[in-house]
Amino acid sequence: MVTAVFLVVILFPFFWILITSFKPSNEIFGSGAFQLLSQAPTLNNYSSIFNGKNILSSIKNSLMISLITTLYVIVVSTLAAYAISRFHFRFKNFLLGLILVISMFPQMIIVGPIFNLFTLLHWTNSYFIVLPYSTITIPMAVWIMVAHFGHIPLSIEESAKIDGADPFLILWKIVFPLAAPGVFTTAIVTFIAAWNEYLLTATLNTEIPMQTVPVAISFLRTQFSILWGEVSAATVVVTIPTIIIVLLFQKRIVSGLVSGAVKE
Amino acid sequence: MIKKLTFRQFLFLVPLLIIIAVFSIWPILTSFTYSFFDYQLNNIQKSQLSFSGTFSKKQFEENSEYVKLFLSDDANAAAGNAKAEQAFQEALADAENYCETFSGFPSGKISASQSKEFTNSTEALRLKVKQLYLNFPNEKYANQESLPMIFEELNKAISPSNFTGLSGYRMIFGDQRLFDALGHTVYFTLISVAIEFLLGLGLALIMNKAVRGIGLIRAGALIPWAIPTAVSALMWSYLYDGSNGIIAHIFAELGLISSSETMLLTGPGAMWAAILTDVWKTTPYMALLLLAGLQVIDKGLYESSAIDGANRIQTFFKITLPLLKPSILVAVLFRTLDAFRVYDLIAVLTGGGPGGATETLSVYAYKTMFSQMNFGYGSVIVMFMFVCVLIIATLFIKVLGANVMTSD
Numbered sequence: 001m002v003t004a005v006f007l008v009v010i011l012f013p014f015f016w017i018l019i020t021s022f023k024p025s026n027e028i029f030g031s032g033a034f035q036l037l038s039q040a041p042t043l044n045n046y047s048s049i050f051n052g053k054n055i056l057s058s059i060k061n062s063l064m065i066s067l068i069t070t071l072y073v074i075v076v077s078t079l080a081a082y083a084i085s086r087f088h089f090r091f092k093n094f095l096l097g098l099i100l101v102i103s104m105f106p107q108m109i110i111v112g113p114i115f116n117l118f119t120l121l122h123w124t125n126s127y128f129i130v131l132p133y134s135t136i137t138i139p140m141a142v143w144i145m146v147a148h149f150g151h152i153p154l155s156i157e158e159s160a161k162i163d164g165a166d167p168f169l170i171l172w173k174i175v176f177p178l179a180a181p182g183v184f185t186t187a188i189v190t191f192i193a194a195w196n197e198y199l200l201t202a203t204l205n206t207e208i209p210m211q212t213v214p215v216a217i218s219f220l221r222t223q224f225s226i227l228w229g230e231v232s233a234a235t236v237v238v239t240i241p242t243i244i245i246v247l248l249f250q251k252r253i254v255s256g257l258v259s260g261a262v263k264e
Numbered sequence: 265m266i267k268k269l270t271f272r273q274f275l276f277l278v279p280l281l282i283i284i285a286v287f288s289i290w291p292i293l294t295s296f297t298y299s300f301f302d303y304q305l306n307n308i309q310k311s312q313l314s315f316s317g318t319f320s321k322k323q324f325e326e327n328s329e330y331v332k333l334f335l336s337d338d339a340n341a342a343a344g345n346a347k348a349e350q351a352f353q354e355a356l357a358d359a360e361n362y363c364e365t366f367s368g369f370p371s372g373k374i375s376a377s378q379s380k381e382f383t384n385s386t387e388a389l390r391l392k393v394k395q396l397y398l399n400f401p402n403e404k405y406a407n408q409e410s411l412p413m414i415f416e417e418l419n420k421a422i423s424p425s426n427f428t429g430l431s432g433y434r435m436i437f438g439d440q441r442l443f444d445a446l447g448h449t450v451y452f453t454l455i456s457v458a459i460e461f462l463l464g465l466g467l468a469l470i471m472n473k474a475v476r477g478i479g480l481i482r483a484g485a486l487i488p489w490a491i492p493t494a495v496s497a498l499m500w501s502y503l504y505d506g507s508n509g510i511i512a513h514i515f516a517e518l519g520l521i522s523s524s525e526t527m528l529l530t531g532p533g534a535m536w537a538a539i540l541t542d543v544w545k546t547t548p549y550m551a552l553l554l555l556a557g558l559q560v561i562d563k564g565l566y567e568s569s570a571i572d573g574a575n576r577i578q579t580f581f582k583i584t585l586p587l588l589k590p591s592i593l594v595a596v597l598f599r600t601l602d603a604f605r606v607y608d609l610i611a612v613l614t615g616g617g618p619g620g621a622t623e624t625l626s627v628y629a630y631k632t633m634f635s636q637m638n639f640g641y642g643s644v645i646v647m648f649m650f651v652c653v654l655i656i657a658t659l660f661i662k663v664l665g666a667n668v669m670t671s672d
Contacts, residue, residue: 080280106625106650108630134283166272199607214493226501226505246487250482
């Protein structure tokens with residue numbers, strides 16, 4: 001019973017957006033606005049966003065940017081988390097504290113200098129935007145990876161070390177495969193964080209061909225009118241992949257989100 | 265056995281250190297530097313950080329060319345009058361001299377005496393030209409009006425130092441808009457986190473008991489979290505819309521609001537619209553974090569308390585809540601920080617409106633930096649936020665004892 005109420009509350013907005021996306025505009029505005037089912041369902045909203053509203057190019061940009069971010073963040077954070085969880089060094093607690101502070105500070109703090117840097121280097125409106133995405137993704141990724149490495153017993157690596165393998169080989173051949181579930185979790189959480197980013201893209205990638213999905217959709221709201229039909233259709237289009245990812249990987253996502261938040 | 269880090273293994277850390285240094289640490293320090301300058305990108309005299317004055321050769325050359333050009337134009341116009349013609353030729357010669365003297369100045373930093381020399385010479389030439397037009401009035405002059413403007417532009421070739429020290433921080437105290445924004449941010453944060461925590465805890469307790477449907481609930485809970493905030497904000501702005509929005513319509517029918525227009529067009533309505541959207545988006549996330557905390561509580565404790573005859577309420581307050589405290593603190597801390605720096609949601613849903621009633625600190629800082637192009641004061645606001653965040657984090661970690669460092 002409670003489950004049902006919960007799901008209705010959570011899903012109702014999506015449901016309403018879904019039915020709106022099939023309504024012709026005279027049913028979205030005016031007296032028909034609150035009708036559950038459309039009198040004359042139409043696909044016009046979908047055809048108009050696919051013809052010329054740049055939704056497709058923004059989906060491509062979002063995919064590329066999120067994938068590149070995920071790839072390099074995984075490499076960087078796996079290497080670092082391995083060193084952090086396996087070796088002693090003097091500034092370790094300082095480094096962990098620093099990563100924590102970075103995850104806490106207002107993102108707004110980096111936007112001004114990054115904007116100037118990107119303007120100077122002519123990096124605005126390009127995929128270089130993946131680099132400052134590190135601020136929002138790296139702390140989380142390192143955190144999850146450190147937690148996962150912590151669960152892998154040291155004895156396996158030690159026997160490999162006795163056999164004379166070097167640290168990089170040990171990481172690549174032995175630890176990495178064992179950490180694969182953790183890497184996968186980190187990848188999904190990083191991908192979603194990059195997919196959702198708004199502030200940096202809205203500032204740095206302002207040209208329409210380089211916009212990502214969140215920015216492109218927020219631009220559908222023009223100064224004079226809001227094309228609710230098209231907004232709904234675009235929302236449906238970009239939400240479906242997210243829902244699929246969530247349904248497929250829900251357990252992994254949850255384990256990623258709670259690692260670090262829960263002491264075991 | 266954990267080993268000491270050798271140089272080779274230190275290489276594992278290098279990529280992380282470089283990325284953090286360039287894209288997190290450097291921008292923070294740079295923002296901090298900006299906050300001490302009157303730094304405005306759209307003002308040519310303030311568009312660079314400088315302790316001493318700077319000289320813009322480009323600005324000088326463009327405008328000094330015009331002085332010569334305009335003077336020689338009007339010298340032709342004065343051709344009939346011998347005295348006037350001579351006076352114009354003299355002024356033109358002065359202008360040539362002036363140009364020659366200062367075209368030797370390098371672009372960039374200049375000394376105080378150079379700056380003074382330039383200002384004095386420009387002023388002398390300006391007065392001379394002004395006098396010229398007063399002495400020999402003639403309708404045919406084309407540039408009498410434009411020359412004073414050119415001199416104004418010429419003066420801008422020298423930018424005085426825009427180092428202002430702490431005066432940006434002093435401006436905070438007189439900035440009512442900043443305190444309004446702080447008020448909105450605190451209001452938004454306290455109410456939305458409080459609701460999210462209570463609902464999230466209730467939901468987590470239910471999910472912990474639930475036998476069937478856990479996968480369904482989990483998926484349902486993750487979807488709002490996984491949708492980009494900007495997209496969900498736009499979606500909700502449709503649902504709240506005064507004439508066509510279903511949620512505003514339902515609220516009005518239920519009598520929660522006086523009419524469906526109040527939702528986005530009045531201050532309190534818009535604030536609650538933002539809070540509800542945030543609650544919708546993050547309560548499930550909060551519930552998942554708390555659920556994970558609940559699941560590590562030893563079930564044996566509940567059994568022994570049941571044997572001792574404790575009722576449900578006692579069990580909740582004596583066992584569940586104390587043992588869940590670490591999870592609660594961490595979850596609430598991170599949610600509080602997230603809510604405090606809220607930007608996408610407000611920017612897309614209300615844009616800070618109506619009439620600034622939902623403007624949070626992030627939105628104010630962004631508008632200052634990117635609408636007014638005032639990076640100096642924008643950075644002051646951002647630093648103010650940073651201090652607030654530090655206070656919140658310290659409060660949670662030192663006073664309430666949140667344990668955020670889980671590893672090691």
